[in-house]
Amino acid sequence: MRRAAAEAAAGLLTPRPARVLSRRRETAETVTIALEPTGEPWLPGQFNMLYAFGAGEIPVSISGDPGRPDRLVHTVRAVGMVSAALCRLRRGGWVGVRGPFGTGWPVAEARGRDVLVVAGGVGLAPLRPVVHALLRGRADFGRVTLLYGSRTPADLLFRRELERWARRIDVLTTVDAAAPGWAGDVGVVTPLLRRAAFDPAGAVAMVCGPEVMMRFTLAELRRLGVPERATWISMERNMHCAVGLCGHCQLGPAFVCRDGPVFRADAVGWMLGIREV
Ligand SMILES: Cc1cc2nc3c(=O)[nH]c(=O)nc-3n(C[C@H](O)[C@H](O)[C@H](O)COP(=O)(O)OP(=O)(O)OC[C@H]3O[C@@H](n4cnc5c(N)ncnc54)[C@H](O)[C@@H]3O)c2cc1C
Ligand code: FES
Secondary structure (H helix, E strand, C coil): CHHHHHHHHHHHHCCEEEEEEEEEECCCCEEEEEECCCCCCCCCCCEEEEEECCCEEEEEEECCCCCCCCCEEEEEECCCHHHHHHHHCCCCCEEEEEEEECCCCCCHHHCCCCEEEEEEHHHHHHHHHHHHHHHHCHHHCCCEEEEEEECCHHHCCCHHHHHHHCCCCEEEEEECCCCCCCCCEECCCHHHHHHCCCCCCCCEEEEECCHHHHHHHHHHHHHHCCCHHHEEEECCCCCCCCCCCCCCCEECCEEHHHHCCEEEHHHHHHHCCCCCC
């Protein structure tokens, strides 16, 4: 028994090699890679530790369709050494995978209710599995609205999918800075909430993006009458072990790797914007 537990723990700490099945460039800085599945079941919102050989290991959310167990998909924005190495991977290349880790989005809890999915920038990646799950079970959910903001039109992720999704759910997009040909909204994502159709008392909101965007979104949701106990956010912190041992990812009383990354807003929302935590 003890040996089985030790083996399971060691498994969580040892990367497993996985081959890159395909690679798609999303934007100038962002790439989506599909890996051979590790065989581990996962939930929308969970993340893996991806190890770029010779560079290092970072947490990356699973961005694929939960109904496609034949591929393990991640979307990575190149911001530093490891993420850039992952973005340079080609089909046939290898990466180390540990996981999945962490908590998931409340998809089951959203059944029968209106759903607001609010994303900023690469924050759409961890929410993409939720959109897939909502579309697969479309009749089980009420009105579904995706609100998505990015810096420029060229930074919008999953552009073709956004068009496809818009045939079955409401999709509202906005950019900080327009470009020639952009006919959509300009500005931050929060004002779009006023245009979404939902019952505030019964709706579920799932929010992921830069912390400042999440802070303003939570305030607007509160103002519109969505209770904090029905609002969920995904937090990011630097990580090392991903299994609650090292303390790198501490956020106040919680460890993001173990207790998050998806938290109910009433548990951690108050900490958004406090630099020390
Ligand atoms: C649970 C979780 C899920 C994530 N999912 C994704 C994802 O789906 N796609 C994706 O592209 N990225 C995701 N990230 C962020 C990603 O892990 C970081 O961008 C990565 O660790 C940067 O490592 P690096 O070596 O490339 O850059 P570094 O050299 O370590 O950092 C480059 C810059 O990014 C900043 N930075 C580093 N890590 C973070 C972080 N965790 N949050 C905010 N800023 C950071 C640094 O301060 C620095 O300015 C996730 C992070 C967490 C914690
Ligand atoms: S990354 Fe080690 S405790 Fe969370």
